[in-house]
Amino acid sequence: MLQHDVLIVGAGLAGMRAAIEAFRQGVDVGMISKVHPVRSHSNAAQGGINASMGAEGTPDSWEIHAFDTVKGSDWLGDQDAIEAMCQEAPMDIIELEHMGVIFNRDEHGRLGTRNFGGASYARTFFVADITGQAILHVLYEQLLKAGMRIYEEWFVTSLIMEDGRCVGVVAMEILTGKLMPIRAKAVVLCTGGLGRIFEPSTNGLICTGDGMALAYRVGAPLMDMEMVQYHPTTLKSNGALLTEAARGEGAYLLNSRGERFMATYAPSKMELASRDVVSRAEQTEIEEGRGVDGCVLLDIRHLGRDLIMTRLPYIHELALDVTNVDITKDPVPIRPGMHYQMGGIKTNVQGEVNWGAGSIPGLYAAGECACVSIHGGNRLGANSLLETVTFGRRAGASAARYAKNVDFTPVSEGVTGRDEARIRGLMDRPYSADTVARIRLELGKTTNDNLAVFRNQEGMYYALNKIKELRERYAKVSVNDKGRIFNTSLLFALELDFMLELGEVISASALNRKESRGAHYRRDFKDRDDQNWLKHTLAFRGTEGPLIESLPVTMTRWPPEKRVY
Numbered sequence: 001m002l003q004h005d006v007l008i009v010g011a012g013l014a015g016m017r018a019a020i021e022a023f024r025q026g027v028d029v030g031m032i033s034k035v036h037p038v039r040s041h042s043n044a045a046q047g048g049i050n051a052s053m054g055a056e057g058t059p060d061s062w063e064i065h066a067f068d069t070v071k072g073s074d075w076l077g078d079q080d081a082i083e084a085m086c087q088e089a090p091m092d093i094i095e096l097e098h099m100g101v102i103f104n105r106d107e108h109g110r111l112g113t114r115n116f117g118g119a120s121y122a123r124t125f126f127v128a129d130i131t132g133q134a135i136l137h138v139l140y141e142q143l144l145k146a147g148m149r150i151y152e153e154w155f156v157t158s159l160i161m162e163d164g165r166c167v168g169v170v171a172m173e174i175l176t177g178k179l180m181p182i183r184a185k186a187v188v189l190c191t192g193g194l195g196r197i198f199e200p201s202t203n204g205l206i207c208t209g210d211g212m213a214l215a216y217r218v219g220a221p222l223m224d225m226e227m228v229q230y231h232p233t234t235l236k237s238n239g240a241l242l243t244e245a246a247r248g249e250g251a252y253l254l255n256s257r258g259e260r261f262m263a264t265y266a267p268s269k270m271e272l273a274s275r276d277v278v279s280r281a282e283q284t285e286i287e288e289g290r291g292v293d294g295c296v297l298l299d300i301r302h303l304g305r306d307l308i309m310t311r312l313p314y315i316h317e318l319a320l321d322v323t324n325v326d327i328t329k330d331p332v333p334i335r336p337g338m339h340y341q342m343g344g345i346k347t348n349v350q351g352e353v354n355w356g357a358g359s360i361p362g363l364y365a366a367g368e369c370a371c372v373s374i375h376g377g378n379r380l381g382a383n384s385l386l387e388t389v390t391f392g393r394r395a396g397a398s399a400a401r402y403a404k405n406v407d408f409t410p411v412s413e414g415v416t417g418r419d420e421a422r423i424r425g426l427m428d429r430p431y432s433a434d435t436v437a438r439i440r441l442e443l444g445k446t447t448n449d450n451l452a453v454f455r456n457q458e459g460m461y462y463a464l465n466k467i468k469e470l471r472e473r474y475a476k477v478s479v480n481d482k483g484r485i486f487n488t489s490l491l492f493a494l495e496l497d498f499m500l501e502l503g504e505v506i507s508a509s510a511l512n513r514k515e516s517r518g519a520h521y522r523r524d525f526k527d528r529d530d531q532n533w534l535k536h537t538l539a540f541r542g543t544e545g546p547l548i549e550s551l552p553v554t555m556t557r558w559p560p561e562k563r564v565y
């Protein structure tokens with residue numbers, strides 16, 4: 001039987017960083033990914049990665065970075081985790097640089113930074129507007145150097161549990177369609193986000209929430225799943241991201257009257273207020289009739305062609321390809337679009353799946369699929385790459401330490417039986433006119449219409465009920481491609497099962513929180529209510545759907561304040 005001391009599921013930045021750290025601890029590490037590692041969605045991260053290194057001429061410090069993050073989170077982030085990340089960030093960036101990431105340099109040859117939203121000082125390190133891609137490729141080189149086993153294009157269908165501990169995974173080799181158990185002393189979930197539950201989304205088609213669903217199904221709670229980030233600058237036609245770095249470099253947001261409307265909503269930070277604030281401002285302008293064909297305008301022209309082509313070449317190409325707008329010459333229409341899930345599998349700062357009242361020994365999580373919780377109600381741009389690296393490293397180290405102290409648990413080959421039956425069920429059903437693609441699209445439209453920048457009770461109920469209906473339809477749908485070899489229709493069907501369950505968790509968590517905080521803005525409860533709602537949402541899997549509980553927020557040194565930009 002295949003086995004590893006530590007098995008990492010997911011090969012984006014969190015997964016790669018976890019794998020490198022576990023390998024350094026001297027244990028046998030395997031990594032499994034449903035795509036080739038450098039096709040992981042971290043590849044799409046554009047603007048940069050945050051760390052406060054006390055930039056010359058500023059009083060910036062890790063404490064100010066931490067405070068900005070707490071404020072960005074609307075005081076829902078856990079301050080112990082935020083402190084750990086901001087303190088360790090400089091070391092993590094320097095290590096990436098030493099591994100070979102060619103970060104931008106300033107005119108003195110030192111690592112140079114750019115501004116980003118919600119930050120008091122410029123502390124975002126970057127590689128033009130392809131920062132995620134640059135880091136991902138460098139970490140991949142490290143994995144190749146280490147020579148660890150990478151299961152490319154394998155899809156995990158379930159976690160193997162024994163006496164409440166996670167002892168491996170069942171996975172399908174996509175090439176053959178064969179299901180196999182992989183035994184592991186520790187499993188680290190680093191499977192990224194769930195963006196494609198929404199349509200459109202800035203996320204790649206592969207972002208289907210797999211790890212969150214896998215953990216949820218074995219009893220782990222999903223925390224703060226109502227906190228879904230809409231990025232202020234996405235293209236209308238396909239939802240593609242135009243990086244916040246454009247505004248960091250000085251781009252304006254304009255309404256149909258040519259006004260920089262952020263002056264009304266965030267007079268001191270303007271276009272660089274936090275994302276929830278900017279997205280709500282844009283949506284208000286659009287809804288009140290000051291939009292341009294369902295959008296507002298991002299105007300970069302005044303930055304000049306040289307700067308655009310040096311620092312933002314990728315979005316120049318993207319806007320030209322997708323909308324036929326040359327951003328050196330014309331403003332480009334943009335609007336808020338689904339970008340990131342702040343919530344996820346509840347972990348502690350060591351990456352262990354642990355919620356105080358319970359834990360799953362042997363199971364770890366890091367990156368977007370996890371909720372440690374750095375981002376609380378709203379993530380600051382460029383804190384996600386940082387989170388992947390810092391908490392990927394921490395989770396990899398903890399998993400390796402754990403693995404050194406336990407033995408492998410016997411796992412029978414028959415453990416694949418339940419998943420095999422599930423797959424046979426999908427394949428053996430007679431031809432259905434209803435399709436996986438149709439259900440997925442309806443799911444995406446439902447969430448995007450009802451769980452977006454502005455929410456209300458009626459819309460969220462509608463979403464919850466509609467998703468229940470979609471789950472009933474899913475139970476009757478068939479996979480019409482009956483082969484097992486590289487059957488992407490089967491893969492999409494398995495992903496959709498995860499997505500529908502998570503859509504239900506998002507809707508139920510959102511309905512439960514009766515206040516507005518961060519990205520969760522309710523028109524029927526417009527204010528933040530610290531007295532009743534300064535707490536995390538925990539969703540556990542029940543037989544009839546999510547069971548909602550709560551958990552206190554960890555406060556260290558920053559009590560709640562009014563949040564203005």
Ligand code: FUM
Pocket residue numbers: 045046047048241242243244245380381382383384385
């Ligand atoms: O706008 C961006 O470049 C996105 C960065 C992020 O989500 O952190």
